[in-house]
Amino acid sequence: MGNTVTSKQLLKLVPLEGINPENLQELASKAEILRLGLGKMVFKRGDQEKKHIYVLEGTVELIDELNRSMDRISAEDAKAKHPIDPPLPRRYSCRVIEPATILSIDSNLLDIMLTWDQTGTYQVEETQEGEDGQEEWMNQILQCKAFHSIPPTNIQAMFMCMEHVDVMPGDEVIKQGEEGDYFYVIKKGRALVTRATEKNPKGIKLAELQAGDSFGEEALISDNKRNATITMLKKGSLARLSKNNFIELLNEPMQNWLELSEAQPLVDSGEATLLDVRLPAEFQQSSIEGSTNLPMIFLRMKHKQLDASKKIIVCCDTGRRSSAAAYILAERGFDTYVLKGGINAALSDA
Structure with missing residues (x-):
């Protein structure tokens, strides 16, 4: 593998498969390729750098604060299509156990492109x-x-x-x-x-x-x-x-913002629906218990499936997509809230 990544390679990764070809090409041009030898650290526990990290070749392992191995991810594994330990700050350290090629993508840029693409459906x-x-x-x-x-x-x-x-x-x-x-x-x-x-x-x-x-x-x-x-x-x-x-x-x-500690009782009591507007593959990898998935790209077409008698608490990984989704739903008469800090913050506190 060379020093660059192609759009075709990015299409195999979650949530990059939801981005249009033009934006994929831009992401590919700005992505960073790292080649790391045995024992090298990809990131450390507590790291807060906003990067989506994928293993393209080789094998890495996630280790906790006691240096115990919590998981191994090989480029051949199905889970390699997902970013490694996405919540920030990182819950684990990531170490190379077989010489690896690592892909690093700016999370803010990715989030902007996902929002741009997924709000474009009328x-x-x-x-x-x-x-x-x-x-x-x-x-x-x-x-x-x-x-x-x-x-x-x-x-x-x-x-x-x-x-x-x-x-x-x-x-x-x-x-x-x-x-x-x-x-x-x-x-x-x-x-x-x-x-x-x-x-x-x-x-x-x-x-x-x-x-x-x-x-x-x-x-x-x-x-x-x-x-x-x-x-x-x-x-x-x-x-x-x-x-x-x-x-x-x-x-x-x-825009009404709620902390997870405020949102969870409303969901548990049946007063609210916790609506995750990320792509299905993102939702399957990690989600908040009790949440419902309706990708933002389908929101205009399928909003009538939601219970309008309940509050709708919208969430995504950062808050960018959920803010846009909450506005769309508010225009259609829903009582909407946005989960403060997004799913990443909620999972890192779990």
Whole structure:
């Protein structure tokens, strides 16, 4: 094996199999390959460096504070597709017992790419032409249950801070891959949502939006690049809110954070559902007891499967994906909370 790793190799690893080819290529270019001899340490117990570590060749073992062997991982094992001891700080030290090739990936970069990819799926449905009245878009926003948790002064400030933009058919309001800068609401007109893929670089139609619909929030919440392109179909007008105003006026009031010690009693009593929005393979490797898995990529299509009478406590490994997921669910009327520190923090405290 050379000094680089290929996208094809990354596809065999969890959760990298959930990332699109373009982002996989970027991850591959930034990944670090380490070749370690017998007895060398991959990481030590208590290490808090945010890295996903995989063994690509050879064998390593996990040892506790008493130098006892807790597990062995060989590149040929099925468990080698998962990162080694992911909770931070590390619970064990990792030592090479057969010359090994180790892959190290920046966890923050990986998390951003997972969030970017998994928030890019819109539920495709037929839309009916909405009213084009100047006040209709405001009424539709205010009827959204998510806005019921926002102080009236914030809502008033939101409308006052919004800029109004006239648009023409064919105008690209946001473009896939660009940095997020505004949250948008369609006042008048219709827009097309498309997403480019490796096989369809011109873009696949995901949905059509109409007066009263909003878009652009996910890149602002997760601090990611745009995951789709929005193109106007009809002449119209938009209202937009800057990223800073969106975070201060809308996102922060809608984000309720809970420690695991606060969340667990609610789940145990049946008052809440602990919803893990990571990919199935991530969930299978490690999860909090009693949690339910619904990957964020399917959230828009399958949110009706959730019990709306219960609180929904959303979790992922770090909190980035769960914050975006909680916003999506809050927009749909759910009483949502985010697990503070994510699953990694919960498992490291276990």
